[in-house]
Amino acid sequence: MMSSRVIVALDFPNAAEALRFVEQLDPSSCRLKVGFELYVAAGPALVEALAERGFEVFLDLKFHDIPNTVASVCRVAAQLGVWMMNVHASGGVAMMTAAREAIEQVDHQPHLIAVTVLTSMDQNDLNGLGIHRSPGEQALMLAGLAQEAGLDGVVCSAQESSLMRERFGDDFLLVTPGIRPASADVGDQKRVMTPGDAVAAGSSYLVIGRPITRADDPQAVLNQINADLAGLT
Numbered sequence: 001m002m003s004s005r006v007i008v009a010l011d012f013p014n015a016a017e018a019l020r021f022v023e024q025l026d027p028s029s030c031r032l033k034v035g036f037e038l039y040v041a042a043g044p045a046l047v048e049a050l051a052e053r054g055f056e057v058f059l060d061l062k063f064h065d066i067p068n069t070v071a072s073v074c075r076v077a078a079q080l081g082v083w084m085m086n087v088h089a090s091g092g093v094a095m096m097t098a099a100r101e102a103i104e105q106v107d108h109q110p111h112l113i114a115v116t117v118l119t120s121m122d123q124n125d126l127n128g129l130g131i132h133r134s135p136g137e138q139a140l141m142l143a144g145l146a147q148e149a150g151l152d153g154v155v156c157s158a159q160e161s162s163l164m165r166e167r168f169g170d171d172f173l174l175v176t177p178g179i180r181p182a183s184a185d186v187g188d189q190k191r192v193m194t195p196g197d198a199v200a201a202g203s204s205y206l207v208i209g210r211p212i213t214r215a216d217d218p219q220a221v222l223n224q225i226n227a228d229l230a231g232l233t
Contacts, residue, residue, distance in 0.1 A: 004226050005199060007058050007175070008218075009033045009209030015042035019049060024218050027054035029226060031083060033207055035060045047080045056083035058175075058207075062115050064088035067098035074099040078106040084175075086155060089114035089142035096149035111173060114146035115155045119178035136160050143168060158198035158206075165202030177207035181225065195225050 008030045012018040018038055032055045034047060039061060050057050059082040063070045070087060077085050087099050096114055103109050116139035117126070123134060131138055136159065143154045143164055153173025156164055161174050176198050195206050208225070215221040 004030050005205050006030045007033050007205050007207045008212050009207050010038055011209050015046045029222050031056045033058040033060050044080055058084040062088050064091045067095045070095050071098040071102035075102040078103040078110055081108050082110045084111040086113045089116055089146045093145050093149045100150050111152045113153045114151050116142040119157045158193035158201055158203050161201040161203045173204045175205045176203040179206045179208045181211050
């Protein structure tokens with residue numbers, strides 16, 4: 001049974017590079033995230049190829065449109081057999097509810113979560129959008145809408161995990177990008193946390209990209225993270 005909290009972000013430009021990388025990984029030690037660039041380059045065939053290799057896939061396409069359009073695309077995406085998928089919480093309750101109802105019609109129902117505030121954004125970025133809540137306050141507000149719509153959880157910064165966990169309960173999934181082992185460079189993320197601190201704060205799953213994908217021995221890095229996290233439970 002899959003027990004790892006780690007979701008490895010496959011931030012590669014094409015299927016060949018992504019598949020070459022995943023050959024180095026044990027499917028029982030992680031899940032995989034397929035985002036915009038890779039999905040546009042490789043399409044559904046890549047998702048199917050990853051599943052054939054035993055991996056569970058988080059399809060990270062952040063759907064955001066009118067409710068009918070989002071419902072339709074979520075129904076199609078769910079039919080790929082993905083483990084998890086997401087929409088933007090800023091699309092509102094009606095849009096998120098339509099997405100949830102659409103995937104309930106599919107035999108294999110993936111987890112459906114909502115993006116709150118991107119971890120690349122800080123207070124200045126929100127102010128520029130005319131949003132004067134703090135990133136944490138905005139994330140909590142959007143997470144409340146996601147829960148109201150019946151979604152399984154949210155994507156949020158690990159810095160908001162403890163408040164999210166307290167407010168929304170133990171069953172609400174918290175998927176946290178911006179995770180960096182203490183020795184890793186933070187890259188373009190502005191709100192980051194180490195894996196151990198993120199789990200201690202209440203994160204359910206940790207999205208980790210470059211510290212694993214650019215490592216000389218990706219499986220060894222993954223094994224160390226899993227071992228460190230196992231010591232917390």
